[in-house]
Amino acid sequence: MKIAVLAGDGIGPEVTAQAVKALRAISANNGPQFEMAEAPIGDAAFNQHGDPLPPSTAEMAAKADAILFGAAGTYESDLRPAEQRGGHGLLRLRKQLDLYANFRPVFAFPELLGASSLKREAIEGVDLVVLRELTSDIYFGTPRGRGVENGQRHAWNTMRYTEAEVARVMRAGFEAARKRRRQLCSVDKANVLETSQLWREVAIEVARDYPDVELRHEYVDAVSMHLIRRPRDFDVIVTGNIFGDILSDAAAMLTGSIGMLPSASLNGEGVGLFEPVHGSAPDIAGKDLANPLASILSAALLLRHSLKLEAEAALMEKAVRQVLAEGYRTGDIMEEGATRLGTEAMGDAVAQAI
Amino acid sequence: MKIAVLAGDGIGPEVTAQAVKALRAISANNGPQFEMAEAPIGDAAFNQHGDPLPPSTAEMAAKADAILFGAAGTYESDLRPAEQRGGHGLLRLRKQLDLYANFRPVFAFPELLGASSLKREAIEGVDLVVLRELTSDIYFGTPRGRGVENGQRHAWNTMRYTEAEVARVMRAGFEAARKRRRQLCSVDKANVLETSQLWREVAIEVARDYPDVELRHEYVDAVSMHLIRRPRDFDVIVTGNIFGDILSDAAAMLTGSIGMLPSASLNGEGVGLFEPVHGSAPDIAGKDLANPLASILSAALLLRHSLKLEAEAALMEKAVRQVLAEGYRTGDIMEEGATRLGTEAMGDAVAQAI
Ligand SMILES: CC(C)[C@H](C(=O)O)[C@@H](O)C(=O)O
Ligand SMILES: CC(C)[C@H](C(=O)O)[C@@H](O)C(=O)O
Numbered sequence: 218m219k220i221a222v223l224a225g226d227g228i229g230p231e232v233t234a235q236a237v238k239a240l241r242a243i244s245a246n247n248g249p250q251f252e253m254a255e256a257p258i259g260d261a262a263f264n265q266h267g268d269p270l271p272p273s274t275a276e277m278a279a280k281a282d283a284i285l286f287g288a289a290g291t292y293e294s295d296l297r298p299a300e301q302r303g304g305h306g307l308l309r310l311r312k313q314l315d316l317y318a319n320f321r322p323v324f325a326f327p328e329l330l331g332a333s334s335l336k337r338e339a340i341e342g343v344d345l346v347v348l349r350e351l352t353s354d355i356y357f358g359t360p361r362g363r364g365v366e367n368g369q370r371h372a373w374n375t376m377r378y379t380e381a382e383v384a385r386v387m388r389a390g391f392e393a394a395r396k397r398r399r400q401l402c403s404v405d406k407a408n409v410l411e412t413s414q415l416w417r418e419v420a421i422e423v424a425r426d427y428p429d430v431e432l433r434h435e436y437v438d439a440v441s442m443h444l445i446r447r448p449r450d451f452d453v454i455v456t457g458n459i460f461g462d463i464l465s466d467a468a469a470m471l472t473g474s475i476g477m478l479p480s481a482s483l484n485g486e487g488v489g490l491f492e493p494v495h496g497s498a499p500d501i502a503g504k505d506l507a508n509p510l511a512s513i514l515s516a517a518l519l520l521r522h523s524l525k526l527e528a529e530a531a532l533m534e535k536a537v538r539q540v541l542a543e544g545y546r547t548g549d550i551m552e553e554g555a556t557r558l559g560t561e562a563m564g565d566a567v568a569q570a571i
Numbered sequence: 572m573k574i575a576v577l578a579g580d581g582i583g584p585e586v587t588a589q590a591v592k593a594l595r596a597i598s599a600n601n602g603p604q605f606e607m608a609e610a611p612i613g614d615a616a617f618n619q620h621g622d623p624l625p626p627s628t629a630e631m632a633a634k635a636d637a638i639l640f641g642a643a644g645t646y647e648s649d650l651r652p653a654e655q656r657g658g659h660g661l662l663r664l665r666k667q668l669d670l671y672a673n674f675r676p677v678f679a680f681p682e683l684l685g686a687s688s689l690k691r692e693a694i695e696g697v698d699l700v701v702l703r704e705l706t707s708d709i710y711f712g713t714p715r716g717r718g719v720e721n722g723q724r725h726a727w728n729t730m731r732y733t734e735a736e737v738a739r740v741m742r743a744g745f746e747a748a749r750k751r752r753r754q755l756c757s758v759d760k761a762n763v764l765e766t767s768q769l770w771r772e773v774a775i776e777v778a779r780d781y782p783d784v785e786l787r788h789e790y791v792d793a794v795s796m797h798l799i800r801r802p803r804d805f806d807v808i809v810t811g812n813i814f815g816d817i818l819s820d821a822a823a824m825l826t827g828s829i830g831m832l833p834s835a836s837l838n839g840e841g842v843g844l845f846e847p848v849h850g851s852a853p854d855i856a857g858k859d860l861a862n863p864l865a866s867i868l869s870a871a872l873l874l875r876h877s878l879k880l881e882a883e884a885a886l887m888e889k890a891v892r893q894v895l896a897e898g899y900r901t902g903d904i905m906e907e908g909a910t911r912l913g914t915e916a917m918g919d920a921v922a923q924a925i
Pocket of ligand 2: 408409438643644658659661662816850
């Protein structure tokens, strides 16, 4: 089983190293063996090879059974053309592998309720999934660009969806809802955008095949409030690429455990890219401060979804819970009475528990 | 002094009626006199006149010194073409009057800290303004529309900004920051969108004229987290129309007082539209449940910004604080030990206090 390890920028390398450690611990004692190979991506790749997704990286990723990803992009490349920006390497990879369904489960770990800025009673029991469409929308729509007219600069991007693009992610959402609490909230801005009107129409059409799942529609601005006020109201949230980018980060923050949340980007044929929800956090990179648990939990999703190793996935998740139960914490989730660990030491603790 | 009163849909009419009551109380006892005239807008206007912004309404608004607005649009019109949607009446009005600067102050009322889903220590002292660009972006960009290709429906919208559009709202933001804590956070998605790259460049250019204000840039997804985690970090947030729509609602929710928050949409020449941040909330319309304080505080902003009646604006705001201090609450901000009032009774209490 081939795993491409693309650690990328900022804290990407240090947290991914702990996930690799956890995968090695799974292999020890006659466990399944993984062929893991690293390749550069992001600003790091651009700085070294002049390309945020070098051809050799793209090729390795395409041949792998699954991809373990860290983070891509730092502020340094924001004002450069797309082809030179770290984040663009990730975007191209998503598109190339057609990873259209990005699942971001948000779960309120009972051990970490105190770490949230929300009241315990508001977040206790939160268990939702944001399903973000990942290969279309304003991220990829054309035309896009910039120009000068009458001495004035202007710039444009295109939000665009086809019926098929909406339908397949919506189906993935209804399937997920069926395995959960059977509630699906489709998020759009149908009172303003034609794209959102199409989104809503297709949601209603696909829903006919899932009469056992309750569908409701909410505006993106309303959801950004609703998530903060009553996050327990949500089961599966399905939304477009840009709204999903914003809402999933907000949702991830609610439970106080953004450093704990993994994500899976799937293409419907088993291939997947697995990455922590948090980004490259350049400000704390290289300081042994980052929480590696989101990356380790992403490796667990990789075992489950791409390699079909359910028992091993569960073992890895159990190890994480055990380490938390033993009172070990990184700085971001630190609480009185707990034992503070650095990135490396937390990775060691989980590997040990496995 | 002419005020156009456009109450609109859902709870719009009942909350606006209380703001009108408060304005009448200001006029009593030899106060300034207002010529207030009502006109239809939104779904209500479409249902009656076949147009969400009838020409007579547009004309009256154009001639007024200021507009007191309620809410526009209900779910019923979401799947209709733009010209038939309630919200579109509001959008056309914003565009027609060039109301490009939408200020949404978010203030943690000490009396209401308990009503938030966030912990008291997270929101105590929050005092920020979201300045949302209101007349451009994907709301108005062309081309937009939908079509069928090879039997597949697709739809598109265009996000577009010119240098001048970004510069003028950025200037408004820097001016506001100067009167506050001199910190400006410009929000974009420059790691993905060309539109955002232009946004960021212009922010940097305008900042040269304001060396006394600190400028920082954050991604929209990062801000949606940051707002929840450490809202006190923000003073003035300046952002585009669609990101501002989402973030300002999230920000408004933080302090537990969305029913309390007014907004002002200004065109740089004194004309303004003043409306509560909350929407039409059709589910509670007509039940005497809505909180009218956001509408009343919007009327106070109207007095201050468009009619230059600072003393009267302050008096109205003081009356609101007094009513809260006396323990009166509508359902949305209700707490143990307080006295619950309906929409009407709350409006009466404020008028009385004035
Ligand atoms: C790095 C960036 C391009 C990316 C995105 O916007 O999709 C990130 O924010 C994410 O959510 O994975
Ligand atoms: C009603 C709707 C068109 C409007 C918008 O999206 O601007 C509303 O959500 C707002 O924020 O004022």
